[in-house]
Amino acid sequence: MARRRKTMSEYIDIRIDQLKEDQEKASNPDDRAWYNRLIQELSWAKNQNHNCYMESDARGKWFKQPQTD
DSSP: OOOOOHHHHHHHHHHHHHHHHHHHHSSHHHHHHHHHHHHHHHHHHSSSSOOOOOOHHTTTTTGGOOOOO
């Protein structure tokens, strides 16, 4: 039986569930906070409703230096 490849979204959901389980087992508050941060970042990455770049940055204009002659 061949296994179906998981989509990125499915992989992220599985990984978040694993991190939640590990977070519950952690006794150190710093470790729990770290797990929470990882879960937040994966949730953000999974969300398709964000734009990481300002419009001008996406076109590369932000990095161009003005010509001064």
